[in-house]
Amino acid sequence: MGTVEMPVALPLLEKIRQIVSERLLVQVDSVDTDLLEEGALDSLSLVELLADLERTFVVNLVFADLEIDDLRTVNRITALVARHMDAEGSGLRRDGK
Amino acid sequence: MTDLLQRRIAGHADRQPDAVAVVLGRQSLTYRELEERTNRLARILKQVGCERGDRVGILLPKSVEAIVGMFGALKADCAYVPIDTASPAARIVKILAQCEPRCLLASPATRRLLEETLAAGAGMRPPLVGWMDERGADALAHAPAFSLADLSAVSDRPPDFRNDPSDMAHILFTSGSTGAPKGVMITHANVSHFIDWAINHFGTNREDRISCHPPLHFDLSTFDIFGTFTAGAQLHLVPPELNLLPHRLADFIRDSRLTQWFSVPSLLVQMAKLDAVRQGDFPALKRLLWCGETFPTPALAHWMSRLPGVSFTNLYGPTETTIASSYYRVPRCPEDDRAVIPIGTACDGERLLVLDESLRPTAVGEVGDLYIGGVGLSPGYWMDPEKTAAVFIDDPCGRNGERIYKTGDLARLGDDGLVYLVGRTDSQVKCRGYRIELGEIEAALNALDALRESAVVAIQTDGFEGTDICCAYAPALSAGISPKGLSKELARVLPAYMLPARWMQVERLPRNANGKIDKTDLRQRFQARDPEAGANGDR
Numbered sequence: 162m163g164t165v166e167m168p169v170a171l172p173l174l175e176k177i178r179q180i181v182s183e184r185l186l187v188q189v190d191s192v193d194t195d196l197l198e199e200g201a202l203d204s205l206s207l208v209e210l211l212a213d214l215e216r217t218f219v220v221n222l223v224f225a226d227l228e229i230d231d232l233r234t235v236n237r238i239t240a241l242v243a244r245h246m247d248a249e250g251s252g253l254r255r256d257g258k
Numbered sequence: 259m260t261d262l263l264q265r266r267i268a269g270h271a272d273r274q275p276d277a278v279a280v281v282l283g284r285q286s287l288t289y290r291e292l293e294e295r296t297n298r299l300a301r302i303l304k305q306v307g308c309e310r311g312d313r314v315g316i317l318l319p320k321s322v323e324a325i326v327g328m329f330g331a332l333k334a335d336c337a338y339v340p341i342d343t344a345s346p347a348a349r350i351v352k353i354l355a356q357c358e359p360r361c362l363l364a365s366p367a368t369r370r371l372l373e374e375t376l377a378a379g380a381g382m383r384p385p386l387v388g389w390m391d392e393r394g395a396d397a398l399a400h401a402p403a404f405s406l407a408d409l410s411a412v413s414d415r416p417p418d419f420r421n422d423p424s425d426m427a428h429i430l431f432t433s434g435s436t437g438a439p440k441g442v443m444i445t446h447a448n449v450s451h452f453i454d455w456a457i458n459h460f461g462t463n464r465e466d467r468i469s470c471h472p473p474l475h476f477d478l479s480t481f482d483i484f485g486t487f488t489a490g491a492q493l494h495l496v497p498p499e500l501n502l503l504p505h506r507l508a509d510f511i512r513d514s515r516l517t518q519w520f521s522v523p524s525l526l527v528q529m530a531k532l533d534a535v536r537q538g539d540f541p542a543l544k545r546l547l548w549c550g551e552t553f554p555t556p557a558l559a560h561w562m563s564r565l566p567g568v569s570f571t572n573l574y575g576p577t578e579t580t581i582a583s584s585y586y587r588v589p590r591c592p593e594d595d596r597a598v599i600p601i602g603t604a605c606d607g608e609r610l611l612v613l614d615e616s617l618r619p620t621a622v623g624e625v626g627d628l629y630i631g632g633v634g635l636s637p638g639y640w641m642d643p644e645k646t647a648a649v650f651i652d653d654p655c656g657r658n659g660e661r662i663y664k665t666g667d668l669a670r671l672g673d674d675g676l677v678y679l680v681g682r683t684d685s686q687v688k689c690r691g692y693r694i695e696l697g698e699i700e701a702a703l704n705a706l707d708a709l710r711e712s713a714v715v716a717i718q719t720d721g722f723e724g725t726d727i728c729c730a731y732a733p734a735l736s737a738g739i740s741p742k743g744l745s746k747e748l749a750r751v752l753p754a755y756m757l758p759a760r761w762m763q764v765e766r767l768p769r770n771a772n773g774k775i776d777k778t779d780l781r782q783r784f785q786a787r788d789p790e791a792g793a794n795g796d797r
Contacts, residue, residue, distance in 0.1 A: 186742065186745055197499040197502075200344045202499075203502070204501055204690070205690070207502050224504075224532055225505045225532065225533075225534070227505075228506065229506055
């Protein structure tokens, strides 16, 4: 899709993989599994997932600014969160601790 | 013009062959391409043995190929069965076991679901597989009978049609109260009658750019598809993932320069809540239609004030009476948030009847059961004369052999001559636009060994869902089971939209004096609890 995949720290990726599989009740086989094709995300679970991510990583994910591709895989979601953590100077470190 | 639905493309393929018929992202087909491709597919379907009246399952996501598949099936004198690709394989097997398709169309996007379904349905007569892609057929576990690569080998001329307007065009499976989805049979004539009324009523023409927003197993999508192709207009398939982000959905309406947007209220409410629609947005849009649920008046007023140049029409009708049976164009933006929007008056050829228990018309203002008669009435449920007889009954007014359908909705006739919905008589609910029988969820719960007993109720919310599905359960073992564990189990047999949003673990379910589960009490208990706790803490 022309987006540059940002390299992200593993612990953040793992933490997000865990949150996604808990919240969406899916086994995320790979961080590149297409969650949309799998039908794992619906509008209700998305709202809950975003709330989880905002709470855990102290970021503000503005609904109106999100693109579908930001949500497609665990990798993309991690990149989204990492971007927000950098931009917002989140108190949490990249390793999610 | 009651005619075969597949004939609706051919005229435009002659008159405006290069006009775009259907678009999804970068993929599109002109009327000529659509006509030729569906002719070829019909010939192949006949070659592999499909005959008049056979069913062709469409196990495809909303796509140009799915549209080709539907018309190919109709041109091969068959009825198509659109299958919800968001359903788990176990539920799809129940549908296939009932309708026994001669052929099942699939593609790389549904490959895994196809293989899971064929494995889970090992006992049933396996359908032939039609692979709706040029590539990837050789990697399938079950060798397909044909693939798109075979299309070039056959003529692009239309085959001889042997079906007639009273033949079934499609079977639409909806949630069934006893646990198995039930198939509503819809004829070519059923659809034709509605489309011809609607095209005339709305003045649809070849300049129109029309959305196809619902999933293809919703009957609303048949209005989008056959209405667009009858008018020679452009059909814009809305990618389902856009529903996740209302702002991106608004971008779609804007960028596609849609002239007609037909949707379900739950989504329109979400777009209003997140303020996705700007003042005077969508300059090309002429009409906004909705169906399937009540559109809350505050959200409707928001839309109408944002889009003053657009007409707003409420359509009403269950799948059993084909797309819609009544309409009401909202004349002006409601000033009072409590204003009740009626379902209006019957479309041409249809009748709305509000009857009492003795099947006599109720007085104006009195609540009764809503029945529908006329040209939209389905022949009934597929292979289920019992269920059919229960709701398709003889017209008490004694018209010759005419039937009427009991909708299960309660309604009253207003002194303005318009019909108003009041509620439901059974446990069917609408949640996020989906029609759900609570009994189907209960049947799935009852099959779990981990539970001693369980019950499902629905409660109204102000939220986007409109209705929350709530489950109270008593575990079989003292160790208990978590709502999350139960959700996981249910997700094996039910689509995600049927999973309960709220859970309550109990020692035993409340029962009334007759020993029946007291659902009123359960509803009150759920209502008394903080919904946030139910949505998050309890999961």
